[in-house]
Amino acid sequence: MAASRRQQIRRSILDAAIIEFSRNGLEGTSTQAIADRAGLTKPQLHYYISSKEELYDEALQFIVAEWKHIFFMSTESDADPAHVIVSYVTRKIRHAIERPEVARLFAREVARGATALSRHWDDLAASVDQSTAIIQSWIDQGLIRELDPLIFQMNIWAATEYFAEHGAQARYLLGVSDGEALDADRLIRETAELFLARAGLSAPDDRNASAMGTSEGGTSDP
Template identity: 60%
Template sequence: MSSAKQRREAIHDSIRDAAVVEFARNGLSGTSTQAIAQAAGITKAQLHYYITSKEDLYQQVLGDIVTRWKEIFFLSTSAPDDPRIVIADYVRRKIRHALHHPEVARFFAREIARGAPEMARHWGPLRQSVDEATAIIQGWIDTGRIRPLDPLLFQMNLWAVTQHYAEYETQVRMLMDRPAPTLLDETRIVEEATALFLGRCGLLD
């Protein structure tokens, strides 16, 4: 890869990362291209060389998040025939991502909280992932691998618990007496959440 291409990709990454942070803090309407450029360490003129508009950048970031989450967190990525491994792996990866990239979860949560007006083109892939995971969970139920439960609500509860540590980070830090920049106790959080969901499935030893 040429040095020029490497530099362009580095700038693209900086813009995306800056946009996630600014949109998570201030939303689409409250974020200016000047703020994004400043956070990315470039000029506003440079920013507009790489993007067509703030709105298009927002859509790009939103699409990237949905795609990336599908790649990282889809339930069938590890060992779909072993629910204990799949669920534990999902919880671990999801909580780790929430702890290390909380601004991504907050960006998405802010969009959903305002009625998801920018999500129209992204619901399809998200719903497909949920439907595929639902089929996997239902298969576990039908073959007696886990106790009967609602596959859709089980996924929603998984999402809610693991996202909590990003969306409510300030509250979590206060209650756990872990002020920033002290790291949260990832092992403690993962172990408790894993036990919670394996227990619901009847998979605890």
């Protein structure tokens, strides 16, 4: 009904392409491999796409769109810092675990110099600036400790992205077998705590605050 057969196929091609590209990059991926994954023959694939490069571009485009939902600190400017931070970290880690290919392909393209993303770079940079402003305002209001907002964001990005790129390693180290799902909640809790602590905050109240028991947060002077 809604999705024509044609659109369905194009979508499955895109899915296959994202997975393949995320593994070996543009040059390392053969159209044959994409075709195989999508359950098509090579000429059939080329009937639906115009070239590998364009398909790559399309995949990136798709990813940036998805990314924008997750990448940025919320605009609910009135929410308290702890809540915003936890929500951000949660979204990022969830996404990293659930759609590692997307996160990985994005990261790979960024690492390559993001030439194919250059159109979107400004968008992303603008959002980073916006987040920077929010964090800075928290500092100015004395809501959080003094810190470098940019590096703080980079650190968040790094910590969350990790689970997409190194899921296998995380699994192994945590002793989670291949089929099993990662204990996302635990990862999220611990990782969020990292940034809350840096900001001098404690977790937004849900249950008893037992984790913070020792030595009261260490209001140390930097």
